[in-house]
Amino acid sequence: MPKVHPPSERDAAIIANAVGFDIALFIGRGKYAHASARTLAEARHVAAPALEAEHPYGRRALIYAVDAEGRSALVTDDIPTESKESSMKTYAKKFNAQRAAKAAGHNLDEIEVVKAKDGFAWRLKKQPNGRSEARDARLVPDPSREPRANGEPHSAAPKRPLGKRAQIEADARAGKLPAPPDFSAETHKRFRNKLASVIELAKAGDLNGLRTFEINPVSSSPKAIKRYRDLCIMALEAQAAR
Numbered sequence: 001m002p003k004v005h006p007p008s009e010r011d012a013a014i015i016a017n018a019v020g021f022d023i024a025l026f027i028g029r030g031k032y033a034h035a036s037a038r039t040l041a042e043a044r045h046v047a048a049p050a051l052e053a054e055h056p057y058g059r060r061a062l063i064y065a066v067d068a069e070g071r072s073a074l075v076t077d078d079i080p081t082e083s084k085e086s087s088m089k090t091y092a093k094k095f096n097a098q099r100a101a102k103a104a105g106h107n108l109d110e111i112e113v114v115k116a117k118d119g120f121a122w123r124l125k126k127q128p129n130g131r132s133e134a135r136d137a138r139l140v141p142d143p144s145r146e147p148r149a150n151g152e153p154h155s156a157a158p159k160r161p162l163g164k165r166a167q168i169e170a171d172a173r174a175g176k177l178p179a180p181p182d183f184s185a186e187t188h189k190r191f192r193n194k195l196a197s198v199i200e201l202a203k204a205g206d207l208n209g210l211r212t213f214e215i216n217p218v219s220s221s222p223k224a225i226k227r228y229r230d231l232c233i234m235a236l237e238a239q240a241a242r
Contacts, residue, residue: 021075025055040081047061062173
């Protein structure tokens with residue numbers, strides 16, 4: 001089995017501040033079944049099992065956390081179910097937590113820094129009733145569900161599609177090899193040979209070669225190669241399990 005890596009800072013922030021969860025299950029021929037849940041516990045213990053029972057193809061449903069801005073992140077098995085706070089990344093200083101929040105795309109007036117067990121963490125501000133302002137905006141009634149003049153309801157609004165990153169990962173888990181990253185920019189020049197080696201291993205279906213291929217993710221180029229390598233491993237493992 002490939003090594004499970006901790007979520008990136010961006011993904012950890014999305015999971016920690018999730019306002020809902022999307023569940024996706026590959027059912028074949030490029031099609032997915034979808035469900036949603038309000039909490040991670042509901043997603044893991046109710047929605048995902050129900051979706052898998054409805055479509056018993058031996059696949060596992062994937063759970064994606066969705067934040068108030070509609071960004072999604074895959075929830076891996078190592079993310080605790082019980083508490084969103086426990087999945088927050090902590091920092092030694094408040095300033096570092098604020099800087100991480102800005103890096104995740106939030107203004108300082110949108111977040112609050114809280115004392116955590118091992119330092120400081122940030123989260124989206126909440127209203128006095130405990131709900132985030134962004135979530136309240138999502139709870140405004142959907143006009144498409146309001147009754148028509150003849151008393152018949154509108155058809156349900158279509159499910160929100162997965163984000164690009166989430167869709168690529170879902171496809172890989174379904175056995176589809178991902179497209180290699182674009183290394184045409186001059187900044188990637190010295191890493192092109194390494195990427196080419198990974199591409200050749202993936203095309204050859206060499207799982208052991210991919211698993212043992214050493215990558216030191218010290219900059220954006222090797223990080224992109226590493227993600228591509230890990231996605232190829234997922235896809236090849238899914239193909240082997242068929």
